Amino acid sequence: MTNIPLLNLKEQYKSIGSEIEQAVLDVLRSGSYILGQCGIKLEQEIAAISGCKYGIGVANGTDALVLALWALNIGPGDEVITSPFTFAATVEAITLRGATPVFVDADELTFNIDPRLIEAAITPRTKAIMPVHLYGLPADMDAIMELAERFNLKVIEDNAQAIGALYKGKPTGSFGDVACTSFYPTKNLGAAGDAGMLVTNNPETAERLKCLRAHGSKQRYFHEELGVNSRLDEIQAAVLLTKLPYLKKWNDGRQTVADMYEQAFKGVQGVVAPSIGLPGVPSSVARQLLTHVWHQYTVRVLSDQKSNANARDQMVKQLAERGIGSMCYYPVPLHVQQAFAYLGYKHGDFPVAETLANEVVSLPMYPELTNDQVNTIVATIRDVIAERAAFAPVAGATPVFTG
Numbered sequence: 575m576t577n578i579p580l581l582n583l584k585e586q587y588k589s590i591g592s593e594i595e596q597a598v599l600d601v602l603r604s605g606s607y608i609l610g611q612c613g614i615k616l617e618q619e620i621a622a623i624s625g626c627k628y629g630i631g632v633a634n635g636t637d638a639l640v641l642a643l644w645a646l647n648i649g650p651g652d653e654v655i656t657s658p659f660t661f662a663a664t665v666e667a668i669t670l671r672g673a674t675p676v677f678v679d680a681d682e683l684t685f686n687i688d689p690r691l692i693e694a695a696i697t698p699r700t701k702a703i704m705p706v707h708l709y710g711l712p713a714d715m716d717a718i719m720e721l722a723e724r725f726n727l728k729v730i731e732d733n734a735q736a737i738g739a740l741y742k743g744k745p746t747g748s749f750g751d752v753a754c755t756s757f758y759p760t761k762n763l764g765a766a767g768d769a770g771m772l773v774t775n776n777p778e779t780a781e782r783l784k785c786l787r788a789h790g791s792k793q794r795y796f797h798e799e800l801g802v803n804s805r806l807d808e809i810q811a812a813v814l815l816t817k818l819p820y821l822k823k824w825n826d827g828r829q830t831v832a833d834m835y836e837q838a839f840k841g842v843q844g845v846v847a848p849s850i851g852l853p854g855v856p857s858s859v860a861r862q863l864l865t866h867v868w869h870q871y872t873v874r875v876l877s878d879q880k881s882n883a884n885a886r887d888q889m890v891k892q893l894a895e896r897g898i899g900s901m902c903y904y905p906v907p908l909h910v911q912q913a914f915a916y917l918g919y920k921h922g923d924f925p926v927a928e929t930l931a932n933e934v935v936s937l938p939m940y941p942e943l944t945n946d947q948v949n950t951i952v953a954t955i956r957d958v959i960a961e962r963a964a965f966a967p968v969a970g971a972t973p974v975f976t977g
């Protein structure tokens with residue numbers, strides 16, 4: 575019986591388990607458990623691969639987002655523009671700071687915030703834009719940075735899903751005032767628990783973030799301002815440092831799987847050209863200057879017009895019956911989530927996000943997937959499509975960038 579999960583962290587662990595165990599043992603024996611040498615080294619290394627001078631390790635990616643807004647003095651009365659098609663944490667962070675999330679619809683080819691719609695959402699209260707590099711594909715940073723400059727707005731990059739990605743040859747995380755990443759275990763660089771990091775080129779922002787993450791204190795027991803406890807755990811830092819040298823190889827492995835999917839789906843009846851998996855060929859950016867890191871390999875499945883059933887949901891079910899994991903990230907856009915009902919949005923406000931929420935499905939994606947496994951996944955999807963001719967996976971990629 576086929577058994578190909580959506581993600582298989584045990585396979586990764588098998589390959590470097592002894593190195594990780596040694597690194598964790600070293601921490602346990604060191605007696606230094608929070609923000610020690612591993613934490614400091616990780617901060618330096620993540621800052622470097624993100625094209626920034628400073629890294630500030632924190633407890634998780636959500637805290638990183640909250641602290642980024644806090645350090646930039648964004649709070650009550652301020653508006654922050656972001657996409658409704660992202661993980662809830664992006665918007666949770668804005669709300670937790672007392673600021674108001676303002677949604678701008680997603681682009682249906684890139685799944686990222688549509689930069690062409692941002693300007694219309696800017697008001698005198700807008701303080702920041704928070705682009706998310708969703709699924710590992712950089713948002714259109716040229717267009718976003720041009721708007722930020724013109725309207726004097728801060729930019730906070732939610733880089734939780736895209737560590738190692740490049741936009742025009744520059745790392746995601748190096749464009750905005752601050753960028754936030756998550757090392758949640760399923761991320762491309764995942765800890766063995768929760769961990770997160772902020773990166774910035776601004777020394778004052780870095781200092782403030784260090785203070786805020788440690789109870790508002792630079793010197794122990796002297797509290798300059800209110801803060802929180804969101805420090806990076808040394809064991810997690812040791813795990814991440816052990817994994818970091820493999821990140822490039824792992825991301826390359828993801829690209830290989832993505833290439834296989836792309837080739838295979840080109841031949842699937844119903845796939846609208848250009849087929850799934852062809853990211854980064856905008857007119858303004860050479861493809862080799864846009865590196866997608868494939869945190870997720872996400873395709874769209876057209877809704878079946880003939881029945882009320884959601885074709886994507888049916889495909890997820892049929893793949894599961896055949897032993898293949900898949901998942902919808904994310905089934906309900908944030909503007910219609912109960913937690914954000916207070917914002918007053920309604921169904922129909924962001925049609926692209928709503929369509930994507932109905933149609934996207936992420937397929938197994940990890941560097942350890944074998945050619946045989948990818949071929950099995952593709953063959954199974956072809957079978958499911960053949961059984962239900964109404965299914966028509968459409969292009970989910972080939973982002974069209976403006977600017």
Ligand SMILES: Cc1ncc(COP(=O)(O)O)c(C=O)c1O
Pocket residue numbers: 634635636637660661663664706732734735755756757758768769770
């Ligand atoms: C886009 C995005 N933002 C923020 C987060 C929050 O990170 P964490 O789970 O580490 O709090 C995640 C991941 O979970 C994410 O995918």
